[in-house]
Amino acid sequence: MPIEWNGDSREFHLRNDRISYVGRVLENRWLGHLYFGPALAGGRTYAHLVPGDFYGFSNRLGEPIPLECPISGSGDYRPPALVVEGADGSTILDLGYRSHRLIPGKPSLPGLPSTYVEFGGEAESLEIVLADSIVGLEVRLLYTIYRDRPVVVRSVALANTGQGPLIVRCAMSASLDLPDAAWQLITLSGEWARERHVERRDLRPGRQSVSSLRGISGPQHNPFVALARASTTEDAGEAVGAALVYSGNFLAEAEVEPFGTARLRMGINPEGFAWLLEPGATFHAPEAVLAWSSEGLDGLSEAYHSLFRERLARGSWRDRPRPILLNSWEATYFDFDEARLAAIAESARDLGMEMFVLDDGWFGHRDDDTTSLGDWQVDRRKLPGGLEALARSVESMGLRFGLWIEPEMVSRRSNLFGEHPDWAVGVPARPRTESRNQYVLDMARPEVVDYLFETLSAVLGSAPISYVKWDMNRAVTEAHSATLPAWRQGEFFQRYVLGLYSLYERLTKAFPGILFESCASGGGRFDPGMLAYAPQAWTSDDTDAVERLAIQWGTSLAYPPSSMAAHVSAVPNHQVGRITPLATRAAVAFFGVLGYELDPTKLSESERAEVADQVAFYKRWRELLQFGRFHRLCGPFDGDGNETAWMTVASDRRAAIVGHYEVLSRPNPGPRRIRLRGLDPGTLYRVSVWPDAADMAGAGPARQAIGGDELMNAGLVIGSARRDAPAGDFRARLFVLEAD
Numbered sequence: 001m002p003i004e005w006n007g008d009s010r011e012f013h014l015r016n017d018r019i020s021y022v023g024r025v026l027e028n029r030w031l032g033h034l035y036f037g038p039a040l041a042g043g044r045t046y047a048h049l050v051p052g053d054f055y056g057f058s059n060r061l062g063e064p065i066p067l068e069c070p071i072s073g074s075g076d077y078r079p080p081a082l083v084v085e086g087a088d089g090s091t092i093l094d095l096g097y098r099s100h101r102l103i104p105g106k107p108s109l110p111g112l113p114s115t116y117v118e119f120g121g122e123a124e125s126l127e128i129v130l131a132d133s134i135v136g137l138e139v140r141l142l143y144t145i146y147r148d149r150p151v152v153v154r155s156v157a158l159a160n161t162g163q164g165p166l167i168v169r170c171a172m173s174a175s176l177d178l179p180d181a182a183w184q185l186i187t188l189s190g191e192w193a194r195e196r197h198v199e200r201r202d203l204r205p206g207r208q209s210v211s212s213l214r215g216i217s218g219p220q221h222n223p224f225v226a227l228a229r230a231s232t233t234e235d236a237g238e239a240v241g242a243a244l245v246y247s248g249n250f251l252a253e254a255e256v257e258p259f260g261t262a263r264l265r266m267g268i269n270p271e272g273f274a275w276l277l278e279p280g281a282t283f284h285a286p287e288a289v290l291a292w293s294s295e296g297l298d299g300l301s302e303a304y305h306s307l308f309r310e311r312l313a314r315g316s317w318r319d320r321p322r323p324i325l326l327n328s329w330e331a332t333y334f335d336f337d338e339a340r341l342a343a344i345a346e347s348a349r350d351l352g353m354e355m356f357v358l359d360d361g362w363f364g365h366r367d368d369d370t371t372s373l374g375d376w377q378v379d380r381r382k383l384p385g386g387l388e389a390l391a392r393s394v395e396s397m398g399l400r401f402g403l404w405i406e407p408e409m410v411s412r413r414s415n416l417f418g419e420h421p422d423w424a425v426g427v428p429a430r431p432r433t434e435s436r437n438q439y440v441l442d443m444a445r446p447e448v449v450d451y452l453f454e455t456l457s458a459v460l461g462s463a464p465i466s467y468v469k470w471d472m473n474r475a476v477t478e479a480h481s482a483t484l485p486a487w488r489q490g491e492f493f494q495r496y497v498l499g500l501y502s503l504y505e506r507l508t509k510a511f512p513g514i515l516f517e518s519c520a521s522g523g524g525r526f527d528p529g530m531l532a533y534a535p536q537a538w539t540s541d542d543t544d545a546v547e548r549l550a551i552q553w554g555t556s557l558a559y560p561p562s563s564m565a566a567h568v569s570a571v572p573n574h575q576v577g578r579i580t581p582l583a584t585r586a587a588v589a590f591f592g593v594l595g596y597e598l599d600p601t602k603l604s605e606s607e608r609a610e611v612a613d614q615v616a617f618y619k620r621w622r623e624l625l626q627f628g629r630f631h632r633l634c635g636p637f638d639g640d641g642n643e644t645a646w647m648t649v650a651s652d653r654r655a656a657i658v659g660h661y662e663v664l665s666r667p668n669p670g671p672r673r674i675r676l677r678g679l680d681p682g683t684l685y686r687v688s689v690w691p692d693a694a695d696m697a698g699a700g701p702a703r704q705a706i707g708g709d710e711l712m713n714a715g716l717v718i719g720s721a722r723r724d725a726p727a728g729d730f731r732a733r734l735f736v737l738e739a740d
């Protein structure tokens with residue numbers, strides 16, 4: 001079994017062929033941490049790794065003893081994992097080992113998204129119970145190790161076993177003490193339209209963190225961080241990852257303390273958080289996924305990609321090829337009628353696309369963004385036959401039909417707000433801050449969630465709807481729920497997220513055939529929690545090909561291509577005004593779930609031919625592009641960022657596609673080779689170039705199959721643009737490799 005418990009040394013060891021995670025009940029019964037890293041032999045003790053004779057205090061353990069569930073206030077001054085306030089107002093805890101049990105597989109977390117198992121023996125879990133008898137608190141630490149994945153999934157549940165109420169002020173899902181601090185912290189940071197750019201900085205003494213207080217995970221920082229050695233590259237070196245399966249306020253923090261060790265903690269952001277735990281009640285924190293790679297960031301990404309794709313995403317669309325869609329947003333914005341939509345859909349169909357998605361503007365009187373959110377009744381001025389007539393006409397063209405909704409919102413100008421002003425989040429007697437002319441509905445109120453379930457069920461049941469884009473276009477302000485008493489307002493954000501998850505759970509269960517895509521002003525809630533309900537997310541409102549290189553590159557650190565919706569849009573690009581070639585826009589979007597977000601009736605004949613070719617190319621290679629093993633080769637955060645290359649390899653390694661992109665055309669460039677990854681060294685691959693087969697210029701002996709060994713060790717000859725025919729800026733080429 002992958003989990004050993006050694007009663008003599010009081011040690012637990014989670015291990016598989018790739019990693020080990022070891023901890024031990026210390027002499028004072030606290031739970032110590034011994035090791036996380038490449039696999040160590042089973043059946044041995046590692047207790048000596050942490051000398052028990054360094055205390056710092058005469059009668060207690062102090063820094064830098066590594067711990068599994070550190071608390072503060074009695075000698076450990078590093079950031080705590082747990083802060084629970086007892087009846088006397090003190091937060092001192094003495095969490096001693098009480099018991100443990102091994103659990104086959106992996107339990108789910110009540111009300112929260114979580115990774116899972118599908119067959120017996122795939123994973124094993126260990127629950128360790130720590131307890132403080134003075135305050136009456138039981139801490140249940142849950143660890144899961146999969147047989148074949150370099151990940152350990154951790155979560156914590158807190159049970160009040162005493163007589164009086166407790167207040168949970170901090171409940172980190174994971175705390176990881178590392179024996180040295182020679183790491184760099186990698187975060188995915190940005191803003192609207194430039195989400196998840198890679199930031200990498202040395203860990204320095206003191207605390208460094210990323211977080212959200214917006215009610216959503218947010219585009220500013222992502223609930224995924226990695227620690228990597230300065231020497232760690234894409235394909236070599238050590239890296240540790242931490243990802244939180246959660247969609248609200250989070251904290252990921254690393255502290256380097258004076259003895260040169262590092263503590264990484266991740267969980268619900270404790271700022272403003274306070275959860276009243278009544279006697280007999282249990283609080284469940286979300287789960288964190290820790291991963292270890294000795295094969296660089298590439299290995300770390302693969303650990304997350306495969307876990308998120310196969311054991312976090314759920315539902316009928318998890319493993320199915322995703323349809324190529326046409327989204328109406330940038331084609332029409334709010335200005336459409338049935339005839340215009342039908343013309344767009346028909347044109348998309350003629351180009352080979354498979355689904356038409358009606359974005360914002362179909363309900364209430366929504367001619368702009370000042371009105372109607374919450375009034376989920378079709379606008380008969382625009383769609384006299386309702387959604388059903390439109391969806392049926394789209395279906396009769398041979399396309400699926402998809403719809404945009406923004407459930408969590410209410411416009412100030414809406415019937416819903418008129419009827420239920422108290423359903424909007426806000427502090428009574430204070431003005432609410434407006435953003436995009438809208439307020440956030442109080443998802444902490446069960447009647448709001450019920451109302452949304454009923455209303456949206458009616459919408460989704462009213463027409464043949466195959467896909468839903470679930471948007472969320474503003475962050476929370478004036479966080480306060482009318483249904484919570486004053487002393488429970490610290491629970492608001494968590495209850496909001498639980499309400500959101502319950503709505504998602506109910507709707508995805510009620511409509512199991514619908515493909516859900518999450519969205520928050522683009523990629524503002526692109527997090528592991530959402531993936532449990534919606535297997536794909538709108539990656540960014542920014543569809544410019546150059547910007548997307550950085551966004552998709554950064555996103556791919558944690559998230560697989562099958563989760564990244566990527567669209568080809570019109571030029572000049574609506575976000576940055578840049579004009580890039582149509583082929584380049586497609587060559588970038590191909591490495592995600594492809595869609596188009598433009599008016600195809602406005603394309604020229606030659607553009608239409610090009611798009612039809614793109615769609616055909618994507619259909620031919622869709623499974624590889626959506627579900628292949630993705631590798632980053634060189635990219636926007638390396639050097640001057642001018643060159644990006646990435647690739648995806650089929651599971652049987654019989655095919656691969658390399659994408660190569662140059663932002664600016666450089667004069668008189670030299671020849672260039674890029675070393676590929678993940679191929680079979682013994683296989684010969686035929687290489688063809690897309691979009692222009694003649695573009696093999698300098699790319700080795702034409703039509704001769706090339707060995708996987710050569711492609712990985714000597715590299716793929718990218719060639720350079722001919723001097724007499726410079727390629728121009730924003731050039732992209734795909735190299736398709738097929739086993740000979």
Ligand code: GLA
Nearest residue numbers: 329359360519520521522541
């Ligand atoms: C958000 C989304 C866009 C679009 C608009 C509609 O910004 O990210 O894709 O759906 O809302 O209002």
